[in-house]
Amino acid sequence: MFSSLQNRKRTNLPNKFNFGHELSFLLHDIMTSLFETAKQTNMFSINIDIYEDEYKKFLENSEDIGKWILNTKEKNKSAKVLKTIVFPALLSDMLHCFYEALETSRKGKLTISYMLIRKPLQESLYLLEDIVLSELNFSDKFKKNAESSELESLEYKKNLKHLEFSSAGGKEGHAKRIEKIFEIMGSNFGLSPEYIAQLRYDKSSEDSFDIICNKAMHLFTTHEKIFTEPLNINMIFSGYSEFETQWAYLYSRLPYLLFYTWIIVEYLTNSIIETSQEYLDDIRRRVSALIILWWNEIDDFYKNEKLESFVGFQEEWLNNHCLKNGYKIPTKNNLIKMFKNGSFPNESKNSIKQRLNRYQDIYKINLLDAKYYEKDVNFKIIDNK
Structure with a gap:
């Protein structure tokens, strides 16, 4: 029944967490499928018309676009190019972390799981949020950091901090950013900006990944909210009862944040190339169905x-x-x-097959189009004369 657990060796995950594991992997696999399809069909490619005389010869003879990104006056275009470079690279790194976190959790190596989810949830996702809020502002900050690398180290460090999640202004600052993101998207999807911020960044709440992820990362923690207990070393003495608590927390909270990550990723992908609404609805049916099943399996202690x-x-x-x-x-x-094949209640097999065939046809068309793209960014040199 659970594809994420089939034919997997050394599984130590208790059955009561199967739905949480499956939902987490479903969201991971949806984003992975999106990423792989985008690569194969060159969805991350972009055509740029260049009008600036000083860059025409350079771009005709070079694949290194860094100089143009840093110096061009066409900031909107350079921001779009930067998005198509940074977004897939960040996404790939995030997906590797999530995959290994879920696999180590399945095997009962929970300290590693919590270590692995910290960077994508706190840092990588923050940068994706930055791009959603304003790709132009993100581009300006990114370029300013590159420009300051040739200056004094203090100036470089100062500009680098503008790209770090700590620059948002604490939990409240993150919540306000997330609220703006939902305004841009036109929906909050039932998610709470304050709770997303709390789960990722709040050291003062026991209901936060920040506490357990920091303890997983460090043998000793000295922050007053996550102080290592006397005669203890963080998480290395965990027994089965502690593992159960760690699993219960992971699988009652991670799907919530993975869902949020998914809608961010989907939005950014749609900003580059529009996705079929029928396909988006199909995927959301699968996710929504599994969310309902997952909820019924969560222990009441972990519900809120x-x-x-x-x-x-x-x-x-x-x-x-x-x-x-x-x-x-x-x-x-x-x-x-529904969560297995996207089918409506009592939908005929023929109807399901036809829908899946339509998706395959669209994929084949995109593959055909991709043959005309040889580079990640295609520049069209415009003669001003």
Whole structure:
């Protein structure tokens, strides 16, 4: 039933966490599939018209576009180019971290799992948020940092800090940024900006990854909120009861943040090349179905109003989506089938097959188009004469 656990050796994960593991891997796999398809079809390629005489000869004879990015006066264009370079590189690194975190969790190596999720959740995701908020501002900060590298080290460090998550202004600053992101997207998807910020950055709350991730990273922690207990070394003496607590927290919270990561990734991808709405709905059906099943398996101790609101939003969307398309509200059996193949309740096999064939046709067309792109960025030199 759980593809993320099939034919995997050395699995130590208790069955009660299977839905959380499957949901986490589903969200990881959706982003991975998006990334791989984008690479194969050159979705991260971009055509740029160049009007500046001083760069024409240089760009005609060089694949190194760094000089142009740093010096061009066409800032909007350089920002778009930078996005198509930074976004996929960040995404690839994040997905590697998430994959290994889930695999080590499955094997019971939870200290490593918590070490691995810290960077993508706190740092990488912060940069993706920066691009969503304003690709131009992100580009300016990124370029300013590069320009200051030739200056005094203090100036370089100062500019580098503008790219770090600590520059947002604490938990409240992060929450405000996330709220603006939801305004840009036109929906919060049932997610709470304050809770997302808390889970990623709050050392004062026990309901935060920041505490356990820091303890996983360091043998001794001296911050007053995460002080290492007397006669202890962080997390190295964990026994099975501690593992159960660590699994329970991981699988009751990580899917929430992975869902948020996914909608950020989907938004940025759509800003480069638009994705079929039918396909997006198909993927969201699968995710929403598994979210409902996951919620029913979470221990009541780990449930809260923020998570309940999130699940309720997905359930309401899914029910309305099914009714709008002429199908009934899904039962548990329908949900199990839905998260596996995206099927509506009692949808015919022929209908499912036709939809999947349409996705395959679109993929083939994109592959054909990709043959005309030989570089990540294609410059068209415009003669001003």
